[in-house]
Amino acid sequence: xxxxxxxxxxxxxxxxxxxxxxxxxxxxxxxxxxxxxxxxxxxxxxxxxxxxxxxxxxxxxxxxxxxxxxxxxxxxxxxxxxxxxxxxxxxxxxxxxxxxxxxxxxxxxxxxxxxxxxxxxxxxxxxxxxxxxxxxxxxxxxxxxxxxxxxxxxxxxxxxxxxxxxxxxxxxxxxxxxxxxxxxxxxxxxxxxxxxxxxxxxxxxxxxxxxxxxxxxxxxxxxxxxxxxxxxxxxxxxxxxxxxxxxxxxxxxxxxxxxxxxxxxxxxxxxxxxxxxxxxxxxxxxxxxxxxxxxxxxxxxxxxxxxxxxxxxxxxxxxxxxxxxxxxxxxxxxxxxxxxxxx
Amino acid sequence: xxxxxxxxxxxxxxxxxxxxxxxxxxxxxxxxxxxxxxxxxxxxxxxxxxxxxxxxxxxxxxxxxxxxxxxxxxxxxxxxxxxxxxxxxxxxxxxxxxxxxxxxxxxxxxxxxxxxxxxxxxxxxxxxxxxxxxxxxxxxxxxxxxxxxxxxxxxxxxxxxxxxxxxxxxxxxxxxxxxxxxxxxxxxxxxxxxxxxxxxxxxxxxxxxxxxxxxxxxxxxxxxxxxxxxxxxxxxxxxxxxxxxxxxxxxxxxxxxxxxxxxxxxxxxxxxxxxxxxxxxxxxxxxxxxxxxxxxxxxxxxxxxxxxxxxxxxxxxxxxxxxxxxxxxxxxxxxxxxxxxxxxxxxxxxxxxxxxxxxxxxxxxxxxxxxxxxxxxxxxxxxxxxxxxxxxxxxxxxxxxxxxxxxxxxxxxxxxxxxxxxxxxxxxxxxxxxxxxxxxxxxxxxxxxxxxxxxxxxxxxxxxxxxxxxxxxxxxxxxxxxxxxxxxxxxxxxxxxxxxxxxxxxxxxxxxxxxxxxxxxxxxxxxxx
Ligand SMILES: [Cu+2]
Ligand SMILES: [Cu+2]
Numbered sequence: 001x002x003x004x005x006x007x008x009x010x011x012x013x014x015x016x017x018x019x020x021x022x023x024x025x026x027x028x029x030x031x032x033x034x035x036x037x038x039x040x041x042x043x044x045x046x047x048x049x050x051x052x053x054x055x056x057x058x059x060x061x062x063x064x065x066x067x068x069x070x071x072x073x074x075x076x077x078x079x080x081x082x083x084x085x086x087x088x089x090x091x092x093x094x095x096x097x098x099x100x101x102x103x104x105x106x107x108x109x110x111x112x113x114x115x116x117x118x119x120x121x122x123x124x125x126x127x128x129x130x131x132x133x134x135x136x137x138x139x140x141x142x143x144x145x146x147x148x149x150x151x152x153x154x155x156x157x158x159x160x161x162x163x164x165x166x167x168x169x170x171x172x173x174x175x176x177x178x179x180x181x182x183x184x185x186x187x188x189x190x191x192x193x194x195x196x197x198x199x200x201x202x203x204x205x206x207x208x209x210x211x212x213x214x215x216x217x218x219x220x221x222x223x224x225x226x227x228x229x230x231x232x233x234x235x236x237x238x239x240x241x242x243x244x245x246x247x248x249x250x251x252x253x254x255x256x257x258x259x260x261x262x263x264x265x266x267x268x269x270x271x272x273x274x275x276x277x278x279x280x281x282x283x284x285x286x287x288x289x290x291x292x293x294x295x296x297x298x299x300x301x302x303x304x305x306x307x308x309x310x311x312x313x314x315x316x317x318x319x320x321x322x323x324x325x326x327x328x329x330x331x332x333x334x335x336x337x338x339x340x341x342x343x
Numbered sequence: 344x345x346x347x348x349x350x351x352x353x354x355x356x357x358x359x360x361x362x363x364x365x366x367x368x369x370x371x372x373x374x375x376x377x378x379x380x381x382x383x384x385x386x387x388x389x390x391x392x393x394x395x396x397x398x399x400x401x402x403x404x405x406x407x408x409x410x411x412x413x414x415x416x417x418x419x420x421x422x423x424x425x426x427x428x429x430x431x432x433x434x435x436x437x438x439x440x441x442x443x444x445x446x447x448x449x450x451x452x453x454x455x456x457x458x459x460x461x462x463x464x465x466x467x468x469x470x471x472x473x474x475x476x477x478x479x480x481x482x483x484x485x486x487x488x489x490x491x492x493x494x495x496x497x498x499x500x501x502x503x504x505x506x507x508x509x510x511x512x513x514x515x516x517x518x519x520x521x522x523x524x525x526x527x528x529x530x531x532x533x534x535x536x537x538x539x540x541x542x543x544x545x546x547x548x549x550x551x552x553x554x555x556x557x558x559x560x561x562x563x564x565x566x567x568x569x570x571x572x573x574x575x576x577x578x579x580x581x582x583x584x585x586x587x588x589x590x591x592x593x594x595x596x597x598x599x600x601x602x603x604x605x606x607x608x609x610x611x612x613x614x615x616x617x618x619x620x621x622x623x624x625x626x627x628x629x630x631x632x633x634x635x636x637x638x639x640x641x642x643x644x645x646x647x648x649x650x651x652x653x654x655x656x657x658x659x660x661x662x663x664x665x666x667x668x669x670x671x672x673x674x675x676x677x678x679x680x681x682x683x684x685x686x687x688x689x690x691x692x693x694x695x696x697x698x699x700x701x702x703x704x705x706x707x708x709x710x711x712x713x714x715x716x717x718x719x720x721x722x723x724x725x726x727x728x729x730x731x732x733x734x735x736x737x738x739x740x741x742x743x744x745x746x747x748x749x750x751x752x753x754x755x756x757x758x759x760x761x762x763x764x765x766x767x768x769x770x771x772x773x774x775x776x777x778x779x780x781x782x783x784x785x786x787x788x789x790x791x792x793x794x795x796x797x798x799x800x801x802x803x804x805x806x807x808x809x810x811x812x813x814x815x816x817x818x819x820x821x822x823x824x825x826x827x828x829x830x831x832x833x834x835x836x837x838x839x840x841x842x843x844x845x846x847x848x849x850x851x852x853x854x855x856x857x858x859x860x861x862x863x864x865x866x867x868x869x870x871x872x
Contacts, residue, residue, distance in 0.1 A: 004789070007777045020705050021776070028696040035667055035692050039685060042670035043677070046606070051831075053674040054865045057609050065615050068664040069657055076653035079703050084646050086705025091642050106482075140478040141572055143637065143712060147778025150709040154638045156573070157477065158566025161639040174787065178712040178780045180471045182482060183398050186783035 010173055010194065011149035011165045016086050018150075023082065027075055090151070093164035097132035100125070101213070101296045104135065104142040104155045107184035109175065110293065114300065115204055116212040121190030123175065126200035130166040134261055136292050143179035146192055152178055160262045167194035217301025220294055224286065238283070239276050243306040250277040264299045357442035358845060363428035364743070365449050366419060371812070373415040373456060378808065380408035385767075385801040388794045393785035401784040402469040403485065407459075409472025414494050415456050417728055418586065421593035422539075423452070423504055425735045426532045428743060430508055432836035432843065433526050435517025435852045440510040448503040455497030462486035462493065471782060473583070476564035476575040480556040487557060491550040498543045498550075501589070505539030508532055517835070519854030526834055526858045527603075527616055531596030534620035538585045538592075538627065546582035549575070573638050580631035588627045591691075591723055592620055594731030595662055598684050601734050602666045604832045605681035606673025609859035612665040619658035626655040636707045645704055652702035659695050663688060678830070679753040683734025686761045690726025694719060697772065715775025718768045726764055733760070733811065740815065741829050745841040746822030752814045760807035766800025831864045 009015055046055070100123065103110040111119045125131050135144060137157040144163065145152040148171075153163035167173075177188035195203060210216070221227060229238040244259050252275040257263055266273050268290070271283035290298070353361060384404050387395040396404065431439055439445050462468050468490045470479040479487050512525070512533050553575075555561045562568030564575045603610045610616055632640060632648030666688055675681070697719045701707050710716060741747050770793040779790045786794070828837040833856075839848050856863055 004777070005773055017705055017709055020703060021700070024700050024703065024706065028693075028699070031696060032692055035663060036689060038667045039670065039688065042667070042673070043675045043685070046670065046673050046675050048607075048674045048676045052865060053607065054861055055606070055608055055672055055674045057860070057862075058611060058672065061612075064668070065612050065661070065665075069661055072660045073653075073657050076656055076699060076702075079699055080650055080653050083703030083705045083707075084649060086703075087636075087645065087649075087708065088642070090705065090708055140482050141475060145712070145778070145780060147709070152637050152708050152711065156566075156639055158572070159639070174778060176778065176780045180402075180473075180475065180478070180782040182469070182478060183402065185402070186393070186398070186780075186785050189787075 008148045008171070008173070010169055010171060011146075011151065011167055013086070013090055013165060014148065014150045014168075016089065020079075020082050020086055024079060027079075090163070093132040093162065094130045097130035097164050098126075099300075100131055100133050101293075101300075102133050102135035102144060102155065103138060103292045103296070104144070104177070104188075105138040106140065106182055107177070107188040109144075109177075109188070109190050112213060112293065112296065113204070114213050116210045116216065117204065118210065121175070122193065123190070124193045124195060124200060124203050125167060126197040127167045127170050127194050128197065130164055132162060132164040134160050134162050134296070136160050136265075136296075138292050140181045141179045142177045142181050142188065145176040145178035146173055147176070148173040149192075154179055160265060167192075170194050170196055170199075213297050213300040214304040215301075217297035217299070217304075220290065220297055221301055224290065226298075229283065237280065239279060241302050241305055245303040245306050249274075251275060252277045252279075261299050261303075264302055265295050268295055268298060355446075357438070357446055359431050359439045359442065359445055360428050360743075360843065360847075362442075362445050362449050363424050363426075366423040366427060366452070369449070369453060369456065370416050370419055370424065373411050374808075375812075376460075377408050377411035377416055378805070380404045380411070382801065382805060384408060385798040387784070388786075389798050391786050391788050391791050391794075398784045399469060400467075402471075402782070403463075403467035405782055406469050406471050407463055407467060410459060410468070410490060410494070412724075413472055413586070413590075414497050415452070415459060417590040417724055418497075418501055419452060419504075420590070420728060420732050421597060421735065422508070422532055422535055422589075423448070423500075425597065425732070425739060426508065426528075426593060427504070429739060429834075429836050430529055430532055431511060431515070432839070432847050433529055433834050434512065434515060434520050435835050435848065435854065436511060436515035437846045437848070437851075439507045440515055441507050444503050445507055448500040448507070451500035451503070452497050455493045455495070455500065458489050458493030458496065462489035465489070473579060474553060474575075475579075476553065476556070476572050477566070477570070480553055480563075481565045481567065488554055491553055495547050495550045498547045501539045502543045505536035505543075508536040509540065517852050517854055520835075521854075523614070523617075524854055524857050525617075526596075527599035527610055527613070527620075528593075528596035530617040531592045531599070531620040534624040535589050535592045537621075537624050538589050542582045542585040542589070542628070545578060546586075549578040549582065552578070573635065573640065576635055576638055577631065580634045581628075584631040584634065585624075585627040587720070587723065588623050590728050592623060594687065594728040595620065597731040597735035597738075598666060598687050599662075600834070601680045601684040601738055602669050603859045604738070604830050605676045605678055605684070606670050607831075607861045607865065608669055608673045609857065609861075610665060611668040611671075612661075613858070615661055616665050619661045622658040623655060626651070626658070630655055633702055633707070634711075636704055637711055649702055649704045649707075653699070656695065656699060656702070659691075663692055663695070677754075679748070679750060679757055680734045680738035682754060682757040682761075683730050683737065686757065686764075687727055687730040687734065689761075690722050690730060690764065694722030694726055697722065709778075710775050712781050713775035714771040714779045714781065717781055718771035718775060721768045721771075726768070730760070733757075736811075736815075738830070739836075740818070741825030742836060742841045742843070744819055744822070745825055746818045747825050747829065748811075748818045748822060749814050752810060756807050756810035756814075759803060759810070763800050763803030763805075763807050767797050767804050768800070770794075770796045770800075828864065831861070833859055833861055833864050837864070 099114050101112040109121050111123045135155040137155045142155040143152055144155055149165040151163055151165045153161050171194055173192045175190040175192050230241050247259055248256050249259050250256055269287045271285055272281050275281050387401055465486050468485045468487055470483050470487055552563050556563045560568060562570040564570040564572050599610050599616060630648055630652045632644055633652045636645050701719055737753060774790055774793045825841050827840050835852050
């Protein structure tokens with residue numbers, strides 16, 4: 001039942017979070033000791049010796065007030081800047097991150113690898129490679145929390161959130177649901193298995209029976225007859241989906257949005273929310289016809305449509321993130337503008 | 344105050360002092376109900392397995408503990424009891440501006456409380472006191488509406504009390520009682536009232552929206568109905584962050600009084616302490632987003648809210664430094680209320696400093712929704728507000744009842760509370776940083792040692808809270824008769840008999856001195872320092 005004061009440091013970020021913690025602890029201990037000592041010292045030194053005692057009134061001093069406002073303020077600004085810079089790193093997955101999809105529901109975690117492996121309440125990842133999670137919930141809000149990685153991100157119904165981490169040493173780490181979600185909230189737990197890359201490859205090849213996410217997505221695309229409208233050659237009255245992911249889409253409203261995972265999801269479930277310029281709102285909603293997991297497969301399939309031939313399918317690298325965007329619109333490099341938390 | 348007896352004379356009283364006592368009885372009742380829930384929670388957490396109660400019961404326990412303690416104890420605590428009793432007296436008034444509304448506020452709290460109790464008895468509610476959607480609106484099968492209605496009604500009690508205080512302080516100050524002669528207790532309650540009046544309506548609206556979605560399935564928060572679940576969090580915390588200051592600002596006011604009277608010195612930097620209360624009230628409205636750092640709100644919103652959260656830390660720091668400086672060259676007495684004041688400063692300092700941790704974005708991602716946050720806000724709410732409340736209650740007890748409490752027992756219980764509190768909640772900081780999530784019925788074995796310590800502390804704490812309940816009642820009959828001004832304090836409330844006559848003062852006092860001018864009360868003087 002081991003006992004420890006600090007959690008294991010098992011991700012790249014964990015060291016940075018802990019360094020910030022040590023700084024905060026140092027400041028906190030300094031001020032706590034200062035105040036405690038001052039109180040103890042004053043109350044002994046100036047204890048009341050007679051009930052008729054009357055000390056001189058002191059009415060304050062401006063220099064002191066300024067000092068003890070400005071010095072703490074300076075310190076808090078260091079905390080702010082430092083905390084924000086760590087947060088910035090926590091929030092922005094590196095470009096070469098491998099993609100994992102997470103669907104949370106009362107009270108389990110469903111995790112899917114690009115290659116098709118599905119896991120429940122367990123996630124196998126390689127050490128030394130950044131892992132990006134795109135997450136959604138089928139019911140209430142949950143929160144994906146891995147203490148050893150210092151990672152936490154709420155998982156919301158109706159939209160995607162993302163987080164990432166990079167494990168630094170092999171091991172088995174707690175996965176907790178950190179947002180209260182009902183009866184078995186405390187049972188919505190699991191394990192992250194961080195493995196040496198070689199072991200991870202071996203694990204991956206262990207169970208590929210179900211086909212990759214994109215392959216499943218393609219099947220679904222056919223089953224739902226998306227292809228009747230969205231023709232691969234772009235003919236007809238519907239936009240071509242090839243190369244869509246990552247590009248900037250001109251909307252009928254005049255706005256321009258980046259076609260990220262959230263956009264594609266919304267296009268499928270609420271097609272009328274954002275209409276592509278030059279097209280009619282013909283697309284029916286697939287809300288209720290396809291599960292969140294199905295949507296993720298479709299998203300992954302659409303992402304894979306943009307791939308240049310030759311990139312090995314199922315490489316585990318988010319395809320769109322390391323390809324050139326094959327369209328001619330004035331696109332900014334897609335990653336520089338992506339703020340996964342920003343929606 | 345002793346003009347007439349009988350239950351009717353209490354239920355229809357318009358005397359702010361009697362209404363304060365009605366509140367005192369009511370919130371003491373709620374405190375012990377909330378305390379029973381807390382006890383059950385702590386016993387359940389002795390072992391890693393969820394073995395004492397079922398998961399559903401556990402979820403109801405922490406929800407009702409939170410609801411009762413926040414809405415029916417902490418929020419009314421100091422303002423509605425000590426504030427109600429002493430704000431008019433401290434400014435030299437005969438009553439609050441609207442005595443009937445004051446009574447109505449109490450009835451509203453009671454009615455709200457009855458709804459909450461009904462919800463509990465009927466089967467409980469399991470959403471957490473934060474009512475996060477869509478769980479609360481579309482998934483929970485418990486008594487959400489009854490509880491929300493209770494909170495809604497109690498909210499109006501809070502609004503009306505705030506309104507009453509604001510008007511009273513503006514219009515009913517005695518001749519010579521200028522704004523900068525007001526005791527700091529009045530300043531801090533004034534600032535609190537501003538928050539109550541401006542913030543609570545937002546809570547009320549939020550509860551109405553929850554009601555609409557739950558009952559009529561109007562899509563507001565649930566994405567399945569076309570709503571936005573995070574919108575709820577914005578609305579809820581827009582009230583509930585400032586509510587933290589509704590709970591703690593009045594406590595700060597009490598501490599200013601105590602530090603001053605037991606060191607016989609004017610509070611150091613009176614103006615800074617007074618304005619810091621107002622600054623806290625205003626800035627408190629700008630930081631709600633720090634509860635949403637991992638909710639999926641934008642990266643930049645997170646940064647703005649983190650930045651502003653650090654701003655609101657400064658006025659609190661100013662207060663702590665000024666209180667400490669007040670002790671310098673004072674004449675310090677270790678009477679029970681002063682022990683509570685020391686306890687407050689110590690615990691509030693720790694609570695406040697750990698607030699700097701949770702305001703740091705990088706750290707908050709890790710500690711939010713863990714026991715770290717629980718420890719942090721219990722240091723503020725229990726270590727801060729409750730210590731101040733008990734300190735204030737001891738300080739003014741002789742004025743309220745005309746009797747002294749037994750000093751020895753009181754000191755002992757103050758000590759027990761301080762030790763028990765730290766033993767209960769300090770381990771929770773460590774638990775949280777280790778990653779123990781909040782609201783967990785069962786947990787992983789490695790957390791057990793710290794949970795056992797925490798539960799041990801809670802039992803000590805329980806003894807500490809029971810003692811005052813017993814000796815306060817005892818003192819009503821057997822306590823030493825107190826006299827008008829046992830502490831040689833300067834406030835106007837001490838310049839009239841104990842307990843005070845129905846209209847507080849035989850003659851309206853005229854104020855000629857600043858607050859805390861001890862040369863007027865100590866009498867024959869031995870100078871020190
Ligand atoms: Cu959960
Ligand atoms: Cu807050």
